[in-house]
Amino acid sequence: ASSNKATAQGGVVYCGRDSCNVNGSSTTLFYGNQAVEGSAIYVPADAVGILSGLALTSNVAIFSGAIYVGLGSTTSISDVLSSKNVAFDSGAFAYCASLSTVTIAGITSTGDAAELSGVIFVGIRASAVVSDSTFFDARSKAGTVYAVGTLSLAVTNVNFRNARALASGAALFAQSFESVTVISCVFEGNEAIESAGAIFLDSG
Numbered sequence: 001a002s003s004n005k006a007t008a009q010g011g012v013v014y015c016g017r018d019s020c021n022v023n024g025s026s027t028t029l030f031y032g033n034q035a036v037e038g039s040a041i042y043v044p045a046d047a048v049g050i051l052s053g054l055a056l057t058s059n060v061a062i063f064s065g066a067i068y069v070g071l072g073s074t075t076s077i078s079d080v081l082s083s084k085n086v087a088f089d090s091g092a093f094a095y096c097a098s099l100s101t102v103t104i105a106g107i108t109s110t111g112d113a114a115e116l117s118g119v120i121f122v123g124i125r126a127s128a129v130v131s132d133s134t135f136f137d138a139r140s141k142a143g144t145v146y147a148v149g150t151l152s153l154a155v156t157n158v159n160f161r162n163a164r165a166l167a168s169g170a171a172l173f174a175q176s177f178e179s180v181t182v183i184s185c186v187f188e189g190n191e192a193i194e195s196a197g198a199i200f201l202d203s204g
Contacts, residue, residue, distance in 0.1 A: 001040075002031040009068065010042035011035035011059065020049040020075075029055045030066070037061060037095070038068030039085070045097075049075030056080060061087045064121065065095030066112075072099040079106040087114040090146065091121030092138075098123040098149075104130045113139035118146030118173070127152045134159040141166045142192075142200070143173030152179040160185065165192040169200025177203055 001012040011033035013022060020043045030040040039059035043049040051067065059066045066085040069075045075096075082093045092112040096102045104120065112119045112135075119138045122128045122145070130145060135158070138144040144163045147153045153174060160171035170190040174180045180201060187198040 001029070001033065004033045006035040009035055009037045011039040013041045015041070015043050015047055015049065017044055017047055020047050020051070022051045022054065024053040028053060029057065030059060031057045032059065034060045034062070036063050038065050040066045042068045043070050043073050043075050045070040046072045049073060051075065052078045052080070054080045056082045056085055056093070058083070059085045061092075063087070063089045065091040065093070067094045069094065069096045069100045069102055071097045074101045076103040077107070078104070082107060082109040082112055084111045090114050090117035091119070092140070093119045095121045096123060096126050096128055098125055100126045102126065102128045104128065105132050107133035109134070109138065110136045111139075114141070116141050118143045120145045122147040122150045122153055124149035125151050129154045129156070130158055131156040132158070134161070135163065136161050138163040138170075143169050143171070145172050147174040147177055147180070150174065150177045153177060154181045154183070155185055156183045158185045159188070160190055160198065161188045163190040168192050168195040169198070171198045173200045175202045
């Protein structure tokens, strides 16, 4: 699916209200698509999403997310190759809206960039698990993984390499959260212009 455009949500796929299953292989390519939210895939509020076996390349979200996970939805994202996706706001690869519950595993991200916050953005009162993934050359104002007001965030067995942040926390930025857990992760060659080259945590 290439060069598709939506003036609102879902450059390629806008899922129904009840369930969203997009299962492919690493050759199921979403390339050069554009939308305001979810330049490749949009999972609406309160839906259940299962997304796996995808390749996302050079998709552009005017606001947020090659994959947009809507308010209160429960979504799993696995086995995805993500490269050079851009968000002019937050969540170049995935934007996880408030109150959502998201599991992200088996992601290889290379060169994804958000002008503000995160390759993965986790919103207010959301819960997210990010595991068994590698992020190369991420670019953002703060955080490859960015969480604000988040209920819980667990990051396990994730490699963060050569991320750059214009502000703080090039690999992980979390603020005003209830719980953040980081286990068995690798941080190498990351750099922030302001504070915390790798991890910025402020629970206040």
